[in-house]
Amino acid sequence: MLKSKARRRIATKAAAGVASAAVLVGAFSAVSALADSKSVTYSCTPYEDGAPLDTPVIHDFTVNLQAAGTATVGTQFTATLSIAADTASAFPVPDDIPTGAWIQVQPSVVASVSPTTATANVSTPSPSASVAASIAKGSPLGALPTATLTITPSTGASSIVLTAKDFKLNVLKPATGEATASAAPLYSCVVATTGTKTVPAGATIAVVTAGASASSSSSTTPTPTPTPSTSASSPTPLPTHTVYKTVTAKPSKDTQVKKTPGGGAATGGGADAGPDGRMFVLTGTALVLAAATGGLMLRSRRRAAQR
Structure with a gap:
């Protein structure tokens, strides 16, 4: 009975510890990174032999934008952007793509800085993915590579809002014979202006100065100035040396009284100051x-009175 109760208490405490750890991990993840994943409708214009076609392709895409929750002035940080079609037939290739070609993504990410007097340097590379097997004309293009952006906020910036806008797809075909490698456009996609999914994905990053953090800047407790110790500054006493010296008195004419009674020896007795x-x-x-005489007289009177 007692053992079963003890086991239940131990199990309850263990479950509470696991739950607390999960809450802490979740809170740390929420502070350390921001993510916005949205389904956005894009209007994509296909290209054939480098020329745009007249009929655009309308499809929904899942756009995932991730960035750090805070950034430091003058320090570069990164953000990632992934785009995935909701249907496999979103990107039918307009022309054959041979093996060894590369599919390139050119994203457009806009950075809005507060206040407006500050700026942010945004570098958006164009990631590429190799085509492992040839893709026939009209077949789906497949998964797109993830883009990694680098952003550097300027002095005076307090926050940055990143917004994922348009993107383009290119194909880089390998050189064949005397032809050199070349890049040709596949699709040019812009956010649709009509429909219910026209809000692009975005992330807001707080910017702090070097040596500060967004969570600790308002709760920092000043460190008291240490009080200097008086014992450390007190001088060390020097050792003392005692010298003993015996002094022998010598007679002096000043040691005798200057005036004595007439006929007296010079011993200091009978001074004029008193009797x-x-x-x-x-x-x-x-x-x-006198007392003895008085006593005898009183005694004689008593005897006479008795007779």
Whole structure:
């Protein structure tokens, strides 16, 4: 009974820990990267022998734009753009494509910077995918390569909005005989102006200055200035050395009294400042005799009264 309860408690705690970890991972992913995936309708004009055809092809495409959640002023960051047709027949090739050819994507991504006085340098390369097997005219083109963009915000930028707009498809055929390799257009696609899927995919990136972050710039606690220790600056006491010296007094004429009673020895007794000590002795003796005499007289009177 007790063991089963303990096992249930352990299982409950483990499940709670797993759930907390999942929430933290999800929150970190939301902060570290932004992604916008939309189904957008495009009007694509096919090309044959380098010339555009009169009838465009209308199809829906899933456009996925991913970028970092924050960027730093003056520091280059990347974003990826993938385009996939919702149906396999979206891109029937207008002409045969031989083995060894390359399919090239030329995306158009617009960067809107805030404030408008700031700018952003956007480099959009044209990725290519090799054709492993020849594709006959009218057959679907297949998957398109993913484009990787590089963006560098200028000083003063606070945010950048990336918007995936139009794109083009080219074919690079290998050289045959005396002919050199050449690039020919396959499709030119623009966002449709009518319908319910005319909003292109986009991503908004916050821009911060070097050494700061969007999440910590408003919650940074200043570090207090350390108080210097007074014990470290106190001087170290020097060792003391005690010298003992014996001084012998020498007689001096200043050590004797300058004025003594007449006839007295130069011993300092009988100074003029007060009575001599012998006066106190004589006075005390007189008092004692007077007291004795008074006592004898009182005794004699008592005896006479008794008779």
